[in-house]
Amino acid sequence: MTATDFLIEPYRQDAPADVQAVTGDGGIVLDGTIFYARGGGQPGDSGWLSWGDTEIAIIDTVKGENGDIVLIPEPAAPLPVHGQAVGQRLDWDRRYAHMRCHTALHLLSVVIPLPVTGGSVAAGKGRLDFDMPEAPEDKDALQAALNELIGRDLPVTQDWISDTDLDANPGLVKTMSVQPPRGAGRVRLIRIGEGDTQVDLQPCGGTHVARTGEIGTVRLGKIEKKGKQNRRVTILLD
Numbered sequence: 001m002t003a004t005d006f007l008i009e010p011y012r013q014d015a016p017a018d019v020q021a022v023t024g025d026g027g028i029v030l031d032g033t034i035f036y037a038r039g040g041g042q043p044g045d046s047g048w049l050s051w052g053d054t055e056i057a058i059i060d061t062v063k064g065e066n067g068d069i070v071l072i073p074e075p076a077a078p079l080p081v082h083g084q085a086v087g088q089r090l091d092w093d094r095r096y097a098h099m100r101c102h103t104a105l106h107l108l109s110v111v112i113p114l115p116v117t118g119g120s121v122a123a124g125k126g127r128l129d130f131d132m133p134e135a136p137e138d139k140d141a142l143q144a145a146l147n148e149l150i151g152r153d154l155p156v157t158q159d160w161i162s163d164t165d166l167d168a169n170p171g172l173v174k175t176m177s178v179q180p181p182r183g184a185g186r187v188r189l190i191r192i193g194e195g196d197t198q199v200d201l202q203p204c205g206g207t208h209v210a211r212t213g214e215i216g217t218v219r220l221g222k223i224e225k226k227g228k229q230n231r232r233v234t235i236l237l238d
Contacts, residue, residue: 001067003032006045007158007188010099010207014089019080020068026079027062027070034088035061037069041119041126042098042206047090049073051080095207097123097237100215103156103208104146104235106192107215110200111145112136117230121206125221125236132231135223143220146235153213154193160186161203 005015017030028049035058038044044061049071056077064070073079080086101121105128109116118129136142190208192200209215221234 002030002069004069005032005034006036006207007205009034011210013092014087017086017088019082019084019086021082022079023064023070026077027064027072028058028080029064029068029070030086030088033061033069033071034090035069035071036095036098036207037061037063039063040204040206042102042121044072045090045095047088047092049080050087050089051084054078054080094123096209099207099209101126101235101237102204102206103192103212104150104215104218104237106190106200106202106204106208107146107149107212108233108235109202110149110192111142112233125234127221127232127234129226129230129232131229133229135225135231139220139223143218146218146220149199150212150215150218152193152197153211154197154199155211156208157191157194159189159191161189162186 002020005012012034015034017032019028020031021029023029035045035047036042038061046060047058049056049058057074058071059074060072062070062072098121101123105119105121105126108128112130112132115131116128117131120127187203188205189201190204191198192212215237217238219236219238221236222232224232226232
């Protein structure tokens with residue numbers, strides 16, 4: 001199983017690793033990686049892998065078998081061999097934009113306290129789908145509430161809960177379409193705020209900024225009807 005270094009050090013932009021395997025279709029598995037694997041609506045990381053005088057582009061990162069994280073190189077790139085020591089380097093601007101957007105979407109679920117039926121993170125924008133039969137009456141008020149939360153510069157921290165404790169607290173799970181991974185004995189929680197200032201706590205395996213102030217100003221984009229009960233709310237990051 002690949003060590004998920006991106007959860008421990010989400011701000012780390014480069015790191016050494018050893019190649020554990022190269023898959024039949026050319027994917028690269030490391031013993032530990034700072035590259036986030038696509039999932040939960042957040043794209044897989046991209047960047048570069050280097051060894052000796054060779055550097056190749058990594059165009060995507062996905063989940064493989066048995067907990068492995070697989071780095072997808074650019075087509076026709078030379079591949080390292082098993083046991084090769086390599087250097088990892090993230091496309092940091094893209095990753096950091098994902099972190100800002102993902103945290104902003106958690107806050108969007110605070111200002112719109114309805115069940116979430118889907119979501120997507122991108123570098124400059126994101127969206128959540130809500131179980132929302134009627135459109136919000138005051139879009140400007142929602143935008144103002146979202147930016148007010150961001151402006152509090154609240155800390156964003158992680159904690160862990162057992163599968164059993166999560167089962168006993170089903171209200172923590174806001175997203176109906178993606179359930180937290182179970183079976184490992186514990187589930188990661190993302191907390192925004194602390195003590196009396198806490199505004200959100202929910203299971204999440206994605207990467208986030210350390211404080212909400214890093215998100216910057218957010219604008220609400222389209223609010224689109226998606227089916228009888230669902231509405232899609234888009235946010236745009238400056």
